[in-house]
Amino acid sequence: MKNGIIVEWKKIRHKNMLKTSLVIIFLFITIIVLKDIFINLRVRELGIESWIISLDTILIFMIIPAISGILYTSMINSEYAERTIVNYISAIVNRNTFIMSKLIAWMFCHLLMVLIVCLVAYIGSLVIFPTTDLMMRFYDFGVHFLKSALFSFFSLALLVPISIFQRSSYVPSIVATLGIAAVGVSATYLTGILPFILPWTAAFILSQPISVPNNLKILGYVIIIVFSLLFYILGLVMINRQDM
Amino acid sequence: MENIIKVKGLTKKYNNFLALDNVSLEIKKGRIYGILGRNGAGKTTIMKSILGLTFPTSGEIYIKGAPIDYKDKKQFFTIGSMIETPAFYSNLSARENLELFALIRGITQKNAIEKALDIVGLEINSNKPFASFSMGMKQRLGIANALLHEPEVLILDEPTNGLDPMGIVEVRNILIDLCRDFSKTILISSHILSEIEKVADDIAFIEKGRVVEESSMESIRSRCGKYTSYVVSDVYNSARLLEENYENLNYIVIDNKEIRVFELNDKTNSINRLLINNGIDVFQITTQNESLEEYFKKLTGGDGK
Numbered sequence: 001m002k003n004g005i006i007v008e009w010k011k012i013r014h015k016n017m018l019k020t021s022l023v024i025i026f027l028f029i030t031i032i033v034l035k036d037i038f039i040n041l042r043v044r045e046l047g048i049e050s051w052i053i054s055l056d057t058i059l060i061f062m063i064i065p066a067i068s069g070i071l072y073t074s075m076i077n078s079e080y081a082e083r084t085i086v087n088y089i090s091a092i093v094n095r096n097t098f099i100m101s102k103l104i105a106w107m108f109c110h111l112l113m114v115l116i117v118c119l120v121a122y123i124g125s126l127v128i129f130p131t132t133d134l135m136m137r138f139y140d141f142g143v144h145f146l147k148s149a150l151f152s153f154f155s156l157a158l159l160v161p162i163s164i165f166q167r168s169s170y171v172p173s174i175v176a177t178l179g180i181a182a183v184g185v186s187a188t189y190l191t192g193i194l195p196f197i198l199p200w201t202a203a204f205i206l207s208q209p210i211s212v213p214n215n216l217k218i219l220g221y222v223i224i225i226v227f228s229l230l231f232y233i234l235g236l237v238m239i240n241r242q243d244m
Numbered sequence: 245m246e247n248i249i250k251v252k253g254l255t256k257k258y259n260n261f262l263a264l265d266n267v268s269l270e271i272k273k274g275r276i277y278g279i280l281g282r283n284g285a286g287k288t289t290i291m292k293s294i295l296g297l298t299f300p301t302s303g304e305i306y307i308k309g310a311p312i313d314y315k316d317k318k319q320f321f322t323i324g325s326m327i328e329t330p331a332f333y334s335n336l337s338a339r340e341n342l343e344l345f346a347l348i349r350g351i352t353q354k355n356a357i358e359k360a361l362d363i364v365g366l367e368i369n370s371n372k373p374f375a376s377f378s379m380g381m382k383q384r385l386g387i388a389n390a391l392l393h394e395p396e397v398l399i400l401d402e403p404t405n406g407l408d409p410m411g412i413v414e415v416r417n418i419l420i421d422l423c424r425d426f427s428k429t430i431l432i433s434s435h436i437l438s439e440i441e442k443v444a445d446d447i448a449f450i451e452k453g454r455v456v457e458e459s460s461m462e463s464i465r466s467r468c469g470k471y472t473s474y475v476v477s478d479v480y481n482s483a484r485l486l487e488e489n490y491e492n493l494n495y496i497v498i499d500n501k502e503i504r505v506f507e508l509n510d511k512t513n514s515i516n517r518l519l520i521n522n523g524i525d526v527f528q529i530t531t532q533n534e535s536l537e538e539y540f541k542k543l544t545g546g547d548g549k
Binding site for chain 2: 003004006007010011014015082083084085086087088089090092093094241243244
């Protein structure tokens, strides 16, 4: 598994896609933060929590899932399209290792994207919402964005079986990626139990710094964990039964 | 001689399409085994089944006498393969590609890549990306990749596909050297009869998912019958005369001008005399050996292409 992850990381590094993704995200968050510093002065009145929710909505649950989903689609489907999967998994390499290595490498890329948002947002927050306790602010941001990153990553679990099923076609998983981003953010328009029974909306709501009743919180966590595991397991079952 | 791979009653169905129908093969250690068949005959499916890339509907596969267990990856260290086309990461060089495959297979020998590239004659320090490789270089890299973990058996699917004549000769020589100098057992497939004929020690003819014949090349060569060809002015009367005068004579009529007589005992003089005495002009008489292509045509009832 360790070698599989190293191989995946080397493959990602040799492609420009991750670098391009990180640059796009850096530009997005920088523009948003600069806008809030110099133009959108009202943001100071709304408070830091509302500001973080707005960053989460735009970046962690819309832009990053879209970019991250496309990155994962490319990681899997280029193997089918270029037929390298036949070389890779023929004989010696376990199919589970193939998928798990990609999943871990993908998660790392996803976290890296969120880390950029976290760092730029942290620096911006010191200007917009000054504080003397820099370490506490850094800790709070770290915990919040790590939680958001993991939730947004797990909300993309549906892509695992889709990308295996579609083989060399990119379309279904790109449509699914954009769908997941749209459904996740639509949680802001849903009320009651409804947003907690869909993993994508539950992931969005539970990552926000807002109070949620305990029963709904538990329901949301269970839904996210169960659905993510289900999709990962489905992906592994599919790859193990697939004729190459 | 020991069987290194044995396939018994292998059947593969894709929905309603029967890709392999009760295929049995015995691949002997230290020999080159050629699978010959048209495109879509089932050659690649046999190889993929051995490698666990596709799962048989029924049948058994044995590697070194042990039943295949697709979950037991250690069993597959015996095999190196190149299936379909040599597929590599297009933006990486030969060395970088092989480094990835060596890493994923857990190969620890430091010189494994140099050794593999050296065997196939690829430049070790070139930074040229795979995308810019010629087809010959791609095929060589595919073979080098198959050799990386020093397997006993190489499974190569159409290794001369897409190569120019010189490239074909080079790959053929690599395969012969690997078998002769490195004691590798090689299973290759091809739809080109002459290619298989030149390298294989054993051969299986595959047609519509079935093995129509499995034999050693030596045995097939001896069975590729010797025949005498008569180019005559009237094939129909010639055929009638042969029927009337020779009991159970094995002959065929070709293109309304030629009669081929397959006969172990030489009857050339008597047939020639018979035809001329009956007013039939004999323009040409030649004795030839039936080529593998013709033998294949007879086996499959097709054009052998």
